[in-house]
Amino acid sequence: MTAAADNAYPGQRLGLPREGSGSIARPGRRIAALLLDVAFAGLIGYAFFSSPDPVTGVPFANPLATNLIFFLMQIVFIPLIGGSPGHRLLGMRLELASGGWVGVWRPIVRTLLLGLIIPAVVWDADQRGLHDKAVATVLVRR
Numbered sequence: 001m002t003a004a005a006d007n008a009y010p011g012q013r014l015g016l017p018r019e020g021s022g023s024i025a026r027p028g029r030r031i032a033a034l035l036l037d038v039a040f041a042g043l044i045g046y047a048f049f050s051s052p053d054p055v056t057g058v059p060f061a062n063p064l065a066t067n068l069i070f071f072l073m074q075i076v077f078i079p080l081i082g083g084s085p086g087h088r089l090l091g092m093r094l095e096l097a098s099g100g101w102v103g104v105w106r107p108i109v110r111t112l113l114l115g116l117i118i119p120a121v122v123w124d125a126d127q128r129g130l131h132d133k134a135v136a137t138v139l140v141r142r
Contacts (some may be wrong), residue, residue, distance in 0.1 A: 033086030
């Protein structure tokens with residue numbers, strides 16, 4: 001049998017429902033949550049770590065500070081509230097593929113892999129990025 005026949009919908013192999021609470025969070029919602037998290041980090045970076053452009057004088061957020069804020073948001077909020085602010089606002093939570101709390105080390109490794117970008121854009125049939133597969137997590141709908 002092919003992988004498509006074994007997996008009629010994303011998350012079936014993991015024992016997750018097709019739709020509703022506990023089902024795999026779909027790509028559109030995941031991308032929107034990522035954009036929200038990046039925007040939040042950018043706003044915080046701009047508010048606290050902005051400096052004027054040497055040529056134009058227009059203030060901009062320090063890119064290093066903004067990236068560190070993004071990483072800290074992921075690492076702190078995932079274990080505390082079950083997802084990043086963007087995940088939670090869009091009705092998602094991160095949990096172990098076997099169910100339960102992700103712990104402390106998984107969000108750190110997941111975020112480092114997310115920062116590499118490639119692991120986040122390479123998905124399996126369950127729409128789990130390599131960053132989630134590496135730490136045995138899954139992003140599901142609340």
